[in-house]
Amino acid sequence: MSSADMDVTKHKTFLIDTTKCTGCRGCQVACKQWNQLKAEKTVFFSGEGYQNPPAMTEHTFTRIKFRDYEKNGQNEFAFYKEMCMHCNEPACASVCPVGAFVKSPEGPVIYNASRCIGCRFCMIACPFGIPKYEWSKAFPLVKKCTGCYSRIKEGLEPACATACPTAITYGSREEMIKEAERRLKNRPQRYFQAIYGKEEAGGTSILYLTHQPLDELGFKKVTTRPLPSYTWQALRLVPGIFLTMGGGLSLLSWFNHRKERIRQEEGFKNSKVQPEKKDEMKGDNQ
Amino acid sequence: MTAAKIIINEIKGYHRFLQFMIALVVIGALASMVRFIFGLGVTTNLNDTYPWGLWISFDVVTAVPLAAGAFTLGAIVHCFHIKKLEPLVRPAIVTGFLGYSLVCIGLLLDLGQPQRGWHTMVYWNVHSPMFEVSMCVMAYTTVLFLEFLSPVCEKFGYHMPLRVLRWLEMPLVIAAASISTLHQSSLGTFFLIAVDKLHNLWYNPLLPLQFWMSAIFTGISIIILEATMVHRYLGQPDESELLEILAKILPWVLAVYLAVKVGAVAFLTHGSLFDRPGLLALFAAEVLIGVIIPMLMFMKQSNREDSRMQLRGAGMVIFGVILNRFNVSMFGMIQPDQVIYYPSVTESLVTIGIIAGHILFFVLLAKYFPIFEHHPETVDYSMPDHFHATEAHEHDQGKGVEA
The missing domain is CATH 3.30.70.20 (Alpha-Beta Plaits)
Known part of the structure; x- marks a missing residue:
C-alpha cells in the first residue's frame, strides 16, 4: 500500500x-x-x-x-x-x-x-x-x-x-x-x-x-x-500499547491476587486448624 | 398464537415508560428500513460535503466512550483490586455489551455496503484507523458477550460453562482493558487524517490520548449515572457509598486529562485558535462543563458523599464528552463557508431508537436475568484457587497427623 x-x-x-x-x-x-x-x-x-x-x-x-x-x-x-x-x-x-x-x-x-x-x-x-x-x-x-x-x-x-x-x-x-x-x-x-x-x-x-x-x-x-504519516505516527504504537497494557494489567492483577491469596490461605489455615484442636479438647474433656 | 399472546400480555404488564421505549425502538427500526429501501441520500441529510453525520458522530464516535464503563470498572475492580466495587461490575458489563451491540448496528446502518462488513476481517489494512477500530469493536463485543453470559448461565443453571467463564474472568478483564485502550484512542486517530479540516482547537497529535483518557472518566461517570438511575427507578439498593469511591477517582483522571488537553492546545497546535468565535464557545463549554466544574465539584468531600451531587457531576462529565465528540467529529470539521448540517428526521429517529433500545434492553435484561443479584453463589466456581487451597489444606492436615 x-x-x-x-x-x-x-x-x-x-x-x-x-x-x-x-x-x-x-x-x-x-x-x-x-x-x-x-x-x-x-x-x-x-x-x-x-x-x-x-x-x-x-x-x-x-x-x-x-x-x-x-x-x-x-x-x-x-x-x-x-x-x-x-x-x-x-x-x-x-x-x-x-x-x-x-x-x-x-x-x-x-x-x-x-x-x-x-x-x-x-x-x-x-x-x-x-x-x-x-x-x-x-x-x-x-x-x-x-x-x-x-x-x-x-x-x-x-x-x-x-x-x-x-x-x-x-x-x-x-x-x-x-x-x-x-x-x-x-x-x-x-x-x-x-x-x-x-x-x-x-x-x-x-x-x-x-x-x-x-x-x-x-x-x-x-x-x-x-x-498517511499523520495517522501512522499514532497507529504504529498500537501493538506496543496493546502489549504494555495487557502485560502491565496482568502483572498488576497477578500481584494483587497473590497478596489476596496469601491472606486467604493464612486465614484458611488458621480457621481450619482451630476446629480440630477444639475437637481434641472436647475429647479430652469427655 | 399462544406464544404471541403471552408476549403481548407480558408487554401489557410493563410500565408505561417501557411501552413508550418499545414504540421508539419500533419506529427507529422502521426508519432504518427506509434507509435501505430509498437510499442514504434521500433519507439522510448527508452529502459529499458531510459524508459523516449524526450516525457516525453519535452512534459510533460518542457511543463508544459512553459504553466504556465495563472496561474501566473491570480494571478498577479486578486489576487494581478494589473489590468493594464488585456489585457495580455486572450492570456495567450489561451496559457495555448493549452499548457495543448498538454501536455495531449503528455502524452497519451507516455503511453503504453493510453486507460486506466482514471484508475488514479479510482485507486487512493496518494503516487504517477504521480497520483498527472495527477489529477492536468486533473483538471487544465478543469479550463483553462472554462476560455477559455469566448471568445468562446463572439464570438457566448451566454450571459447567459458568466454571469456564469464571476461570476466564481475569483474562477477559485484561483483554477488555487492552482492546478498549486501542480502539478508544484510535477513534481519536480517525481525525488525525483531517489535517487542515479539523479546527486547531481540537486538532493535535495527542488527540488519541485525549480520547482514551476521556473514555476512562466517561466510563466512571456512566457507572455513577446508571447506578443512581437503577436505585431510583428499578428499586435497587442505594450504592452511593460505593459511588463515592468512583467520585474520588474521577477528579484525578479529569485533572490529568485537562493538563494534557491544555498542554496539547498550547504547545502542539499550529495556526490560529481564536479565529472562530462559535467554535471557541463550543470548546469553552466542553472544557468548563465537562471537565473543570465536575473536577472542582468532586474535589470536595461533601459533594462526593451526596448522591444528588454525584449524579450532577457525572451528568456534566457525560454532557461534556458528548459535546467533545461532536466538536471533533462534526462542528470542528465545518469550514467557515460551508452550509450547516443538521440530521434528517430518519437519521434522528434511528438514533433516538438506538438510545431507547439501550434503555429498554437494559431494563428487560435486569427484569429477567440476575444482573443485580451479585454472584448468587451456592457453588464455589473459583476453580484454580479452590483446588490449590484444598490441596494445601490436606497437606497441612497430613503434617498435623505426622506430628
Missing part, C-alpha cells in the same frame, strides 16, 4: 499548464464519454462563478473551474482543471479499512469497488475533497477519477489528456517536473513561480502551472507532509 518503495519519478503524471487552458471543457466531455458517466442537468450560475456542473459529483470526475480577474482594465478568465490529484502517498488508500484504494505502480490511485464497504472515510481523509458517493443508491459506492487506468494499461493516454488541445502534457513525473521548471525559468513573467502538486500532500501525480497566485485561483493550501 505504501508507495515508499515505489519509484515515484516514473509515475505517469499530468502537467496542467493553466495559462494555456482555453476553457473549452473538452476534457470534461471526454471524461464523461470514456467513463460512461451520466450527464447532469445544469443551469447557469447554479454554483459559484461560471463553472458547470456546480460541483464534482459521482457523475463528474473532472471539471474546469472559472475565475474572473482584471488585467489592464479588462476582464479576463483564468481556468483550472479540478480532478483527482493521484497523490504519491494517498490519504484515501491509507484510511480505507479494506484497502479498496491502491496507488498503482503506473501512477493512478485506483479503486477496487468490489472491496469497498462504503464507510466514506476516504471522503473525510482526502485533502482535495475528491472521492464522491452514490447518494442516490440504497447500497452506494465511492466514485472518483481513475486516472484512466484502463487506458494507460493499454498504452493510451488518459481521455482528458488526449482531448485537451493545449494545456495538458502527460509523461513520467520526473520529466514533467523538469518540463515545468523549464517553463517557469524561460517565461518568468508568464508564470507564478510555483508548481502545485510537486510538494503538496507529499507530492502528487498532477502538476499545475498558473499565472495567478495559487490561492487566488482557488487552489487549496495543503500540507507538504504525506497525510
